[in-house]
Amino acid sequence: MIDDEALDRQLREAVPYINDEGFTARVIARLPPRSEPRWLRAMIVLGLALLGTGIAYVVGGGHVVRAGIIEFANFPIWLLLVFAFGCGLVVGAFAVIFAIRKTPEVRDLTRLDF
Amino acid sequence: MELTDADLVARVLADDDQHAFGELVRRHQSSVRGLLRQLTRTDVALADDLAQEAFLRAYKHIRSFRGEARFSTWLYRIAYNCFREDARRRKELVGVDEDQWQAEHDPQTVDPGLRHDLMHALSLLPLHERTAVMLCCQNGLSHDEAARVLDIPLGTVKTNVLRGREKLKRTLAAWGPN
Numbered sequence: 001m002i003d004d005e006a007l008d009r010q011l012r013e014a015v016p017y018i019n020d021e022g023f024t025a026r027v028i029a030r031l032p033p034r035s036e037p038r039w040l041r042a043m044i045v046l047g048l049a050l051l052g053t054g055i056a057y058v059v060g061g062g063h064v065v066r067a068g069i070i071e072f073a074n075f076p077i078w079l080l081l082v083f084a085f086g087c088g089l090v091v092g093a094f095a096v097i098f099a100i101r102k103t104p105e106v107r108d109l110t111r112l113d114f
Numbered sequence: 115m116e117l118t119d120a121d122l123v124a125r126v127l128a129d130d131d132q133h134a135f136g137e138l139v140r141r142h143q144s145s146v147r148g149l150l151r152q153l154t155r156t157d158v159a160l161a162d163d164l165a166q167e168a169f170l171r172a173y174k175h176i177r178s179f180r181g182e183a184r185f186s187t188w189l190y191r192i193a194y195n196c197f198r199e200d201a202r203r204r205k206e207l208v209g210v211d212e213d214q215w216q217a218e219h220d221p222q223t224v225d226p227g228l229r230h231d232l233m234h235a236l237s238l239l240p241l242h243e244r245t246a247v248m249l250c251c252q253n254g255l256s257h258d259e260a261a262r263v264l265d266i267p268l269g270t271v272k273t274n275v276l277r278g279r280e281k282l283k284r285t286l287a288a289w290g291p292n
Contacts, residue, residue, distance in 0.1 A: 002283050008251045011236070011282075014229045015152075015252055018144040023162065027143075027169045028136050037129070 119185035126176055135176075139169050142186055145253055146193050152248055153197045155237055164200055168193040183262060187255060191263040194245070228286070235285035242270075243278035250275050 002010070057065060075083075117125075117134075119141070125134035146168060150161035171192050172179075179188050236244060242264075249260040250271070257275065261268045
């Protein structure tokens with residue numbers, strides 16, 4: 001009777017290498033189109049934001065911004081503190097959500113399948 | 115210097131590098147297609163369709179590959195899941211037509227030669243034993259890796275390999291030791 005080692009060898013040798021014959025090309029052709037690099041997307045968003053701000057400043061004549069800053073500076077100090085604290089909470093919440101989405105170990109707790 | 119699978123995966127993750135993914139496909143297409151051809155009992159067209167689906171799924175979900183296992187092990191698991199889903203769709207999963215298939219394929223009609231006899235004997239094994247034997251004996255996965263691929267307990271894999279081997283050896287007894 002054939003022993004385990006010989007059987008395993010025969011099994012390995014019984015499977016010939018399958019030539020690619022265009023298989024890889026067909027897979028690549030079906031891949032979804034590449035998305036733009038993240039840095040490029042970030043730059044586009046930042047550029048558009050700066051452009052919008054510039055346009056708003058020019059169209060508004062600049063005095064709206066100056067008046068806003070002066071009015072803001074006249075707010076009571078406690079209101080400014082509350083405002084700063086609120087901004088911190090919002091930014092912190094976004095940072096936590098972003099970190100969870102970027103951490104596979106945490107993300108996979110809710111999505112264990114492939 | 116040739117890049118490792120891990121290097122290529124890292125490139126796909128960092129830059130969505132489709133050339134790197136293409137290299138991964140080139141490296142593993144033979145083993146994945148070979149595995150699926152045997153699971154589908156040499157239905158080449160179906161096996162290749164499933165292999166394509168497996169690679170596309172691997173690309174889509176490559177972020178869930180954490181590098182704890184070999185890339186090939188992860189790929190086999192996806193390929194096996196594709197096969198199972200397709201079999202479920204076709205209502206041909208384990209045992210449904212196993213007896214009928216065996217009855218239609220009389221061992222006496224097999225071409226001569228150990229290779230043919232071996233492949234035929236392998237195709238006659240029940241799916242769970244065939245898959246375990248193919249993964250462990252043919253593709254060189256450890257029992258632990260095969261258990262991950264098949265999502266079954268380690269002990270079950272060992273039993274399936276043992277039983278499959280014994281059946282193959284009994285079927286091929288006439289060939290004697292090589």
